[in-house]
Amino acid sequence: MKINVKFGALIWAIFVIVICLFAGTKQTAVDTSIMALLPKYEQKPLVHELQEQQTAEYANHVFIMVSANNKQSARTAISNISSQLGALAGVADLTTLVSSASTQTNALYPYRFALLSEPVAKKLQKKDYDSPFRSALSKLLSPMGAGKTDPVQDPFFLYSDMLLGQTMNVQVKIEEGLLRLTNVEKPSYLLVLELHKNPFDLPTQDQVMPVLQSIKQQMSKQGVSVSYSGLLLHAAKGAEQAKFEISTIGLGSILGIIIIIILVFRRIVTLLQILLPVMVGCLVAVAVTSLWFERVHLITIAFGAGLVGVAVDYSMHFVCESYLHTGTTVVRKLFSGLLLGLVSSVLAYGGLALTPFPGLQQIAVFSATGLIAAWLSVLLFLPLITTKNTLQNKENYLPAALLLNRCKETFPKLDQFPKVASLFIIAIATTSLSLFFWATPQDSVRLLQTSPPSLLKEDQLVQQALGNSVNSAFLIVSGNSAEAMLENEELFRLQLDALIQNGTLEGYQAVSQSIPSLQRQRQNIDLVKQLYQAKLDSYAQVIGLSAQQKAIANNYVQENPPTLSLERWSTLAISAQWPGVFTPHSTGEYASIIRLKGHLSEDVIKQLQAAAATDHNVDYVDQIANISATLARYRIKVADWLFIAYGIITVLLFFRYRLNVWRVMLPPIAGSIIALACTVFINGGYNIFNLVALMLVFGIGLDMGIFLQESRGSAYTWLAVSLSTLTSLLAFGLLALSQTPVLYHFGIIVLPGLLLIWLLSPFMQTSQLETQ
Structure with missing residues (x-):
């Protein structure tokens, strides 16, 4: 037997x-994006492609506002600031200077009859020629227009x-090249600042963030305000927080375990x-996860640090029993309990792999492989x-074991009080x-x-x-050709204009406001011809134009x-x-994106969704609402899996413990329900x-109940x-102190749940164990 164990240990090592x-x-990349934890919600390929494109436009840019x-x-x-940002060459490109405004705007002059402003076009469509006539005379006498x-x-x-009517995406003007x-x-x-790589790339964060922070501090001393906007800032803050919590949670857990073990043993x-088994489990978990996934999320590593608290369970049981029996005897005595504990825990953790959440799948792989290795x-x-x-210790019990056992024996047994048990x-329930x-x-x-x-x-x-809306909702208008897309957008804009007229929609930005379809441009030219026919003679007479x-x-x-x-x-440039x-x-x-401005009320959202539903060329997209709906859908699926797992x-x-199965199952179930409450x-x-x-x-609580039943107290x-x-x-309870929401939501359940299971388990025990 000893030779077989030695050979197995060698192969395993x-x-x-x-x-x-x-x-x-x-070379496995480390991911810090919270959104990478979430599942991809179902959507049309075109909508997905447009959404990814829009996200990329914002993600790789840092907007720097300098005020004095x-x-x-x-x-x-x-x-x-420009000279300091020059040090980032190769990592990011800086845009400061732009081409002359007059060159760009005058380029549109030949198309002045085809590109009418919306107010003018609407007046001409209604054959209101007097308004443009009076407006032109006013501008001629006091020229204020551009x-x-x-x-x-x-x-x-x-x-x-x-x-004047051109809708700009950002509220800027070109002033002396800036x-x-x-x-x-x-x-x-x-x-x-345009980044060359993904803002979640840690080397990019390490290179860019110190420069941006240094600039802000220097300019602040000179009375100049520097403000930043960009996904890089949020990604770097999240990475910094995750790194801090990895060190505090992991280090806190290990230090706590070391102190406890030294005090007890x-x-x-x-x-x-x-x-030793804990360290091997963590090493194998990191290795397998790195090989399995292209990118490993920092939260997976932070959560995996808590694996120490579970994997040490097996070591604790073995070492404690080794004070009474030799190694091979301990294996024979504990094998059933260890196997049941492993299977139940891996099933509980493995349930995460069935979810569509990439982050939870990583945690499942990390935890399951780590536990098996341990x-x-x-x-x-x-x-x-x-x-x-x-x-050295066969005849003597450890003081801690005796003390804890005396405390356990003072707990009344629930089966002795059937009425209390029923209540x-x-x-x-x-x-x-x-x-x-x-x-x-x-x-x-x-x-x-x-x-x-x-x-x-x-x-x-x-x-x-910048004049950008913080709205997460937008509309996608598609067409089989560029011209068809513009025509579809112009048609749908009529409904948006009606909402603006009613005061329910603040505004929108659409590409057809900048370049109308050819059909609309020809209609505009015809409208101008009618204006000239109706008012050019009168206008020429008033201002004194020759024949x-x-x-x-x-x-x-x-x-x-x-x-x-x-x-x-x-x-x-436009x-x-x-x-x-x-x-x-x-x-x-x-396809084009219509960006919606201002706050959208529930009524407006319903109207936009209804309008988009009746037009197969239009899709209403709300990223936050879609992700939230996905979270709700999979929350229900996880709840179903919980019931199935139980x-x-x-x-x-039941096949192991028969009617005593409630002694194993009730503490984790009760602890879970009370923790959730x-x-x-x-x-x-x-x-x-x-x-x-x-x-x-549930997985950790099952281990507890199984070992208590198997050991007969x-x-x-x-x-x-x-x-x-x-x-x-120590491992999971510290997560309740985390500032990272995902980790906090784990910790706030695990902390009271495990404590309750530990307190309830002695009540469920009996001196008699019925097994087959």
């Missing part, structure tokens, strides 16, 4: 070394009206015996290194039903927000200065005025607001991550159970 070396050769009390100070600060003011080439100042923000009281300028050798290490390594424990079960019918589910993705309020406020400040000048003016509109082609429009809009997508369709494990354990009371509801945590509570088993509970509380 070789396997661990090989898989760790193999994993070390693979006077214009010169702001421009000087821009120069200094652009050219030639009464012969453009007598009704249509170009001036068109420029981007000047017009929506801010103090002189403010805009810089744009008073031997360094015992500490090494207990921690279990094998206990069976193969510990029999060889715990032989001296028995020789307890009724109370648990009532609590379960109350939670089922009245507890409020919390499925909003905003619960996962990790950024501090100060960072969110700064981001919002910059976005408001020759009037004929020249009329010829400009009658001799086939040009329309603006997509190719020409794409060369203009097209930068709509990147890729006229590039066909993988589906062969063309049922399956109860049936499996506490969470609902504290947070006002529950979410999917609370339910996933219940799987962990052994003092050393109760010591091992108590130590395992305490180390698990």
